[in-house]
Amino acid sequence: MTLITDIIKYFAKFPDTTGIMKNFSRTAGRETGYDTLKAYFQSLTSPLLPEIKDYVFGSDEDIVTERIRTMKDYFLFVEYGRISLAAPDNLRVRNGSFFLAFTVAKPFNMPGRDPAEEMIISDTCLDLVIQILQTIKDDDDIKCIKTRLMDSAVEISPVVPEMFYQNIGWVATFTRNNMQLVV
Numbered sequence: 001m002t003l004i005t006d007i008i009k010y011f012a013k014f015p016d017t018t019g020i021m022k023n024f025s026r027t028a029g030r031e032t033g034y035d036t037l038k039a040y041f042q043s044l045t046s047p048l049l050p051e052i053k054d055y056v057f058g059s060d061e062d063i064v065t066e067r068i069r070t071m072k073d074y075f076l077f078v079e080y081g082r083i084s085l086a087a088p089d090n091l092r093v094r095n096g097s098f099f100l101a102f103t104v105a106k107p108f109n110m111p112g113r114d115p116a117e118e119m120i121i122s123d124t125c126l127d128l129v130i131q132i133l134q135t136i137k138d139d140d141d142i143k144c145i146k147t148r149l150m151d152s153a154v155e156i157s158p159v160v161p162e163m164f165y166q167n168i169g170w171v172a173t174f175t176r177n178n179m180q181l182v183v
Helices: 003-011 017-021 034-043 061-069 115-138
Strands: 054-057 075-085 093-107 155-158 167-182
Touching (some): 003 034, 003 093, 054 061, 093 115
């Protein structure tokens, strides 16, 4: 199963490739699939949203924090977590759901920034979140789950700079329902 890898690959079509490649610190990986994943990301040439300069994902809070704290421009942060599974049926299939969130944000810690600039950055981030959501909705070829990625309500909330390393932006959260796993 490559659920998480496929979701990260799906969202990689939005930001600039240079920002994607910052997630690879090794020339060659120790884990099976590292080199293939790196080659896949290197092959991406035309970002759907070139305004997004960086791409952050991962579950190691220290690594994610360090990356986010060093941002200089608009970035996309993809979070994944909480898989809920029902008891298996007679065919050993478990129905479940998978929690996803993504944030588009930009640093707000530069000296001399005023409320008008904050509003413009916030508006741009919200527009980028909506463009990503529209693409997900329109996309018929989401290989990571074989069906629609977003089949539930979406909640869009503002990012609080003090809680997100002095970045402002918007986060979209949703749950992918009707996921099936064979156990």
